[in-house]
Amino acid sequence: MNRVQATYDIETPVGVSRAAAVLAGEQSTGTFVRLAAETDALRERSAARIENITITGTSSKPSLPSRKTGDNFERGTVTISWSLDNFGVSLPNLLSTLAGNLFELAELSAIRLVDIDLPADFAKAHPGPQFGADGTRKLMGGHKGPLIGTIIKPSVGLGPSETANLVQSLVDAGIDFIKDDELQANGPHCPFAERLEKVSHVLNRHADKTGKRVMYAFNITDEIEQMWRNLDLLEAHGGTCAMVCMASVGLPGLRAVRDRSKMVIHGHRAGWGLYSRSPDIGISFTAWQKLWRLAGADHLHVNGLANKFTESDAVVAQSAKSVQLPICGTDSDNLAPAHLAMPVFSSGQTVWQMDPARGLLGNDDFIFCAGGGIMSHPKGPGAGVIALQQAADAAKNGIAIETYAANAPELKMALETFKKPEITL
Incomplete structure (x- = not known):
């Protein structure tokens, strides 16, 4: 029909x-x-x-x-x-x-x-994600497991050189994914072009030295023609990921990026509470994410379990699962492209949330962003990254996190440091 x-x-x-x-x-x-x-x-x-x-x-x-x-x-x-x-x-x-x-x-x-x-004819008329989970992994050199990520903090205030220094410490720690904060795009204190140049130098040098390509989501959010110029700069510096605040640029802006982009589009849902917070007015994430995926988002923020915001764990779980489902039809009926995207968990995440996050999806095709959960590890950010990798391995192999931690000192210390949250699914 x-x-x-x-x-x-x-x-x-x-x-x-x-x-x-x-x-x-x-x-x-x-x-x-x-x-x-x-x-x-x-x-x-x-x-x-x-x-x-x-x-x-x-x-x-x-x-x-x-x-x-x-x-x-x-x-x-x-x-x-x-x-x-x-x-x-x-x-x-x-x-x-x-x-x-x-x-x-x-x-x-x-x-x-x-x-x-939506009918198949509508879905077929739109490009959808260009890379999704599989393409993201290929751009990172065949990465396995969930992407362990973090956000540049302070959100604003760091200059380009200071941002690059922080990125250096994060790539040295073994991080897989880093993103600009949604508040940091092209301000006078940290211009996009200069930040891109200095951060890319760190990323490219690290890849040449170690063989590991860390994915960095540079926030290109701006007027459409400026976003196109940002994409050109990003490509010239070997970038693999462009971040867009989707509500700020609108569906045509997101589609304009998708049509010009040769890299992953990281969709940030800044302003989401305007649509979601009231049960009496707004738009559900289940509905919105279909439009964002059709417009080209490869990654979509879904909040986090036991988060610092207002959404319940049940809502977060529904949101995360929704972006891994076909927009219409099924994967095998050839009615329309599946248009699958990667959910991005963030907001107060630590090692404790890794197992339930993976459990609700049943796969590793997600990004797990932790700020304090990495940076506040007693042994430093390197140990924080290792602890999350250990938590992911425990989750994939069905081993209770406390049991796994008996032979994983970084994870054990993280469990002792971060309070176990109450998660209701």
């Missing part, structure tokens, strides 16, 4: 069935009154359809400020579908339909986009 389906969790004072009809009309052929040009034939061709309604509860007061009021606010999930002919295969125009004026409708006292079901 050549239709896009979207599922929403809504609340309304006018009844879920009526509110669903208003939503469908607003986001396709209708308005607050029926138009003369809105013929039956036009509606049959282009009107959104209500595919399913499930009532889930009621409340005596609205969850969000609402101009329309009532004694009863009904809640439910509704699935709406649109013909692909309404917007073609354009990601921005799809988003305008799925998440446009409907968030402002007075009939809705809560609305959250829960999921999107």
Whole structure:
């Protein structure tokens, strides 16, 4: 079926069935009154359809400020579908339909986009990730296991030379992956070009000396033409990974990078709380990540287990698993490219989270970023990296981390240093 389906969790004072009809009309052929040009034939061709309604509860007061009021606010999930002919295969125009004026409708006292079901023809029209997990490993010289990574901290304040010195200590420690902070792109104190030159010198010298190619995600986020120039510079310095703050550049900006990039695109979800924090308005990661992958992201941040932010472990687990699933169809039915990406765990991660992170995925195709979990190891960052590698080996071989640590002093010391978090999956 050549239709896009979207599922929403809504609340309304006018009844879920009526509110669903208003939503469908607003986001396709209708308005607050029926138009003369809105013929039956036009509606049959282009009107959104209500595919399913499930009532889930009621409340005596609205969850969000609402101009329309009532004694009863009904809640439910509704699935709406649109013909692909309404917007073609354009990601921005799809988003305008799925998440446009409907968030402002007075009939809705809560609305959250829960999921999107895309037809194969839509998925096939977009490039998706260029590298994914397999390509990432190849660019690193055939790396095995999860990528042990970290973030440049302080987030801002370090100049190019200071950043390069920190990178030197991290590559000497045996790190696999390093990323710029999302706040550090091309500021006057640490210009992109100069930071790139000095950090690349460290990375390339380390690769020549040891044979290990550490992947560094340089934050190229900027205006589109400047991002293209950043990509050219990155390629000239032998770079393998470009980081983009996806919400900041939008879907067209991300796609513009994908179309010009010869390297991995590391997708950072800075600003994610705007869409996710309220249960009553926003867009779920399950839905958003499909659009980001179609636009070309190879890596996607998913938060971390027992993190410092607001998301529960169950939400983090769902997010991480979602980016390793085909966007539509299956890997074997040839309906559309699988478009699989690598989840990136970060936020307060230590050796304790490695086993549950791997366990929920069932594979090593993820990036595990730890800041304090590496830098705060009593024996230094080198031991911090080794401890995480040992934790990953224990997880892969199904050995309890405390048992493995009996013969792994770096891991044992890390377990003693970092408090065991409560993880609920």
